[in-house]
Amino acid sequence: MAEIKSVQISLDKNICEVLWKDDHVSRFHARWLRYNCKCTICKPPFPNVYTVDVLQLPDTLKIDEAHTSNNGNKLCTKYDGEVLPDHESRHEADWLRAKCYCDGCLETKIEQRDVIGRNMKNNGKRRDIPTMEYKEIVDDHDRGLFKMMNNLVENGFCLVKKVPIEKGMVVKMAKKIGFIEPSAYGEMFDVFVKDSENEAYTNHLLPFHQDQPTYESAPGVQMLHAIRFDDCITGGESKLVDMFEAVEVLRSELPHHFKTLTEVPVLYDTIDLNGSVPKFLENQKYHINIDYFGKIVEVNWQPGTNAAPQVREGDVDRYYEAYRALLRIIRRPEMQFRFKMDCGDLLAFNNRRMLHARESYNENGGKRHLQGTYLKLEDLKSKYVTLAHQLNILVVPPKVGNRSSF
Ligand SMILES: [Fe+2]
Ligand SMILES: [Zn+2]
Numbered sequence: 001m002a003e004i005k006s007v008q009i010s011l012d013k014n015i016c017e018v019l020w021k022d023d024h025v026s027r028f029h030a031r032w033l034r035y036n037c038k039c040t041i042c043k044p045p046f047p048n049v050y051t052v053d054v055l056q057l058p059d060t061l062k063i064d065e066a067h068t069s070n071n072g073n074k075l076c077t078k079y080d081g082e083v084l085p086d087h088e089s090r091h092e093a094d095w096l097r098a099k100c101y102c103d104g105c106l107e108t109k110i111e112q113r114d115v116i117g118r119n120m121k122n123n124g125k126r127r128d129i130p131t132m133e134y135k136e137i138v139d140d141h142d143r144g145l146f147k148m149m150n151n152l153v154e155n156g157f158c159l160v161k162k163v164p165i166e167k168g169m170v171v172k173m174a175k176k177i178g179f180i181e182p183s184a185y186g187e188m189f190d191v192f193v194k195d196s197e198n199e200a201y202t203n204h205l206l207p208f209h210q211d212q213p214t215y216e217s218a219p220g221v222q223m224l225h226a227i228r229f230d231d232c233i234t235g236g237e238s239k240l241v242d243m244f245e246a247v248e249v250l251r252s253e254l255p256h257h258f259k260t261l262t263e264v265p266v267l268y269d270t271i272d273l274n275g276s277v278p279k280f281l282e283n284q285k286y287h288i289n290i291d292y293f294g295k296i297v298e299v300n301w302q303p304g305t306n307a308a309p310q311v312r313e314g315d316v317d318r319y320y321e322a323y324r325a326l327l328r329i330i331r332r333p334e335m336q337f338r339f340k341m342d343c344g345d346l347l348a349f350n351n352r353r354m355l356h357a358r359e360s361y362n363e364n365g366g367k368r369h370l371q372g373t374y375l376k377l378e379d380l381k382s383k384y385v386t387l388a389h390q391l392n393i394l395v396v397p398p399k400v401g402n403r404s405s406f
């Protein structure tokens with residue numbers, strides 16, 4: 001429990017300085033406190049309701065009064081020019097301490113949430129495939145499901161063995177986590193050799209890629225369930241690369257190329273005006289997005305949908321040099337996880353973090369048939385945190401690669 005030792009208003013009345021029992025100091029701005037008032041009028045106790053009309057309050061807000069109540073467990077503040085009659089802002093000490101935005105606290109929060117950064121530093125070591133069995137999910141109910149999500153969050157992927165071989169099972173599994181995210185390919189897609197406009201539906205090699213960066217928000221979690229993978233098939237191994245790791249390697253080895261890929265955008269498109277489902281999808285974005293804190297928060301890579309760059313003349317060569325440098329890193333064998341799916345295997349992975357690839361294969365008279373579906377990353381994160389809460393497991397809300405450190 002956080003406890004406030006004392007409070008002090010700055011001379012210009014813009015800052016409320018809070019001294020905590022453990023001698024930490026937080027400095028809260030007048031507007032920050034008032035606009036985020038937690039009293040029952042400003043913030044009723046259900047989500048997504050906000051009653052403060054900030055323009056009703058003065059342009060420059062000054063703190064008139066600040067004191068604690070409940071033995072230092074609450075901060076109470078009043079403001080010059082307050083519009084609500086007899087209004088006093090109230091903030092619980094625990095909430096305030098958790099929201100402290102001093103440099104130290106911000107840095108700690110970003111570090112704690114950066115599970116991707118913590119878990120990718122095994123470059124060059126043996127790469128284990130996080131694996132579990134379907135019966136763990138069924139027998140251990142929510143703990144098994146939590147374990148699967150924990151692998152997804154920490155490692156970026158999870159291989160679930162012996163999932164019942166029935167059509168549509170992949171959707172049932174995905175719905176344990178959240179809502180299905182439909183795309184131009186439907187709610188569920190079938191991957192096998194068929195007459196098609198899509199390279200995935202051949203037996204050709206599929207290079208490292210993420211699915212559908214042509215969308216502003218590409219699919220978050222991808223699940224692929226092998227409902228048929230005959231023994232006679234040769235080839236067809238799956239490979240994964242943690243793209244967050246790959247771009248960190250680029251940043252440390254070739255920082256100028258890293259910078260280029262945050263500054264010069266790639267154009268993705270899928271244009272098929274005469275296909276069975278006509279498509280015109282395009283999106284210009286950066287291979288690497290860093291946030292306000294300088295952290296990598298989004299990566300994307302899909303050679304199959306790379307369109308001819310539409311960038312200024314002076315950027316073309318530096319873009320391609322950087323692109324080639326990153327591709328070389330992706331191709332390093334020590335960057336890759338490799339395995340062959342068995343019939344019944346379900347591979348769940350973060351499509352915004354992991355690149356996936358498939359070796360070419362020969363059916364030799366047999367068949368390989370995968371079914372796939374997508375989920376949003378925010379729904380994975382939401383289920384992960386809320387399920388942990390229900391199971392009394394302490395977790396920090398994780399960074400998931402959706403362009404946000406928080
Ligand atoms: Fe794919
Ligand atoms: Zn209020």
Ligand SMILES: [Zn+2]
Nearest residue numbers: 100101102105
């Ligand atoms: Zn702090």
